Amino acid sequence: MSTKQRLDYYLSKFVSRKLMVLIISVVALFTGSITGDNFIVISTAYIGGQSVVDAVSKLRRRDE
Numbered sequence: 001m002s003t004k005q006r007l008d009y010y011l012s013k014f015v016s017r018k019l020m021v022l023i024i025s026v027v028a029l030f031t032g033s034i035t036g037d038n039f040i041v042i043s044t045a046y047i048g049g050q051s052v053v054d055a056v057s058k059l060r061r062r063d064e
Helices: 003-031 036-063
Strands: none
Touching: 003 036
16 A cells, blocks of 8 residues: 555545544534534534645645
8 A cells, every 4th residue: 555545545534533523513512412612612623624634635636
């Protein structure tokens, strides 16, 4: 497995885990398990992390 393939494999796992955390936090927000402040922290972390993943994807496409 090349380095590029390994990086793609781990990035895809990371993105899917982050998305699952966001979905669970939305459900927890609507069921009253977490507060709005907690949800803001979680969603900010998701958005910030997603922008890094998008930047890496754009750089990879540019190099191809």
